[in-house]
Amino acid sequence: MLEKLKLKTFDAEEIRKDFPILERRVNGKQLVYLDSAATSQKPRQVIEAEKAYYSEYNANIHRGVHKLSQEATEAYEGVREKVLRLINAREKEEIIYTRGTTEAINIVTGSVLLNSLQKGDEIVLTVMEHHSNLVPWLAMKKRGIDVKFVDINDDGTLKMEQFEVLITKKTRIVAVSCASNLLGTINDARKIAKIAHENDALALLDAAQAVPHMPVDVKAMDCDFLAFSGHKMLGPTGTGILYGKRYLLEEMEPVQFGGDMIKEVHLTHATWNDLPWKFEAGTPNIAGVIGLGVAIDYLQKIGLSNIRMHEKQLIAYALKTLKEIKGIRIFGPMDPEIRGGVISFNLADVHPHDLATVLDYEGIAVRSGHHCAMPLTERLGETATTRASFYIYNTEEEIDRLVEALEKARKVFGV
Amino acid sequence: MTLDQMYQEEIMDRYRNPSNKGVIEKADIYVKEYNSFCGDLIEMYLKLNPDGKISGVKFNGNGCAISQAAADMLADEIKGKSLGYAGSIDEGKMKEMLGIPLGPIRIKCALLALKALKIGVQRYIVKK
């Protein structure tokens, strides 16, 4: 009961107690971790779950009849149900474990590529895509498949009207991020999927920056594929999910071959395993998946709507306070309603690496560079940007520390 | 190391007012190289005398203070020297010239110009 009462109101200070790393000092200062868009920190519950697997029931899955293997298999397979509920999928067969978003998208491009796409077919992406939802599609150009891009407005939102023009009967797949890892823009994924379907194209959503931060419902969005990373949502590195509609996954050829993904093997041929194992060749990241299950429990206990609300407050505060810094250029929408907890900026002519180094001296971890979105960085007319990104454990006080450090950087570089 | 030591006067001076930034038309050696970690770009231009001495060096592109200062220092270091000497400069020498300890990520900024130079010298030698 007490537990319930506590969780009713979002309490970042309470949450912080679960994250041992946040006690760390960096360069003599209390760590301010503002790089969760790259990878989130992990609560002790997740760390302990991985440790428990290794120290109590470490065994390979699907293979042994012995006790440990049974326990490991049960724990590992049990996580599918949690993922299913998290994103409101229909069946466990639609949930494929991957190493992350990148591998999830590569399963789709690799498989679709082998199967059915032909010269003259078109793919529609946007200029704000992360390299992982861009480079795999570019690789298809070799086969005469055309890749088209929806542009952004000056405020960092997508030019939605371009979808209506660029998506045609030639379009086979529309692949778009739910939320940008650089601009923070939250896209109208449901509408984009609808336009795709009206033209008999499939919709793939890169939800790497959405599933960790807000409620995501694959049925409501009616997407055909959804990809996201476990390590950006409190889970271990090397975990991720590909969701796909069952009829599509049934049709698709596997991309990796070997143990576990087969039904029967002869010296002349082999047949593939049932879903979802058809796509999971070899011994997977068992400990990681078990940890991911605990991460999902943790997030759902807080509530994804509450997390979104917390981040909306943080981004509103960050936009308001950073805006006041002299010489700052902030990219992306200024409206917190359509922006996730990500803020990228540049300070006068200070190079982002130099800025990030100054912040590091103040114990503040941010990311600098192109954020795996070189075309978008170029589109913004920049060579690199500095990015601060927020999660459940961040506070307004930490944003104050960021602002102070940016003021200090202005002095160091005389801007 | 403190922040002031890292962004010491020489680094900041060279970053703000580099003496070797620019381009050389009809350079004998030209290399364009990216830092894959951040996308920063550097271009190196070398002009050679008939006797193989480096008569002119320029670098261009945009990057952080560390990468720009390193490029400027490197240009000063090889000006008037032989191509063989330019090719012999290694990471250790570059770090020594900069005189500041850098972590595994920032070191890539510091070594970008050197990497470009080495590629250029190598290509020139192979072509000859």
Ligand SMILES: Cc1ncc(COP(=O)(O)O)c(C=O)c1O
């Ligand atoms: C929007 C987006 N898509 C894809 C990825 C790639 O995720 P991963 O590196 O876990 O495969 C990231 C994160 O790096 C991202 O932010």
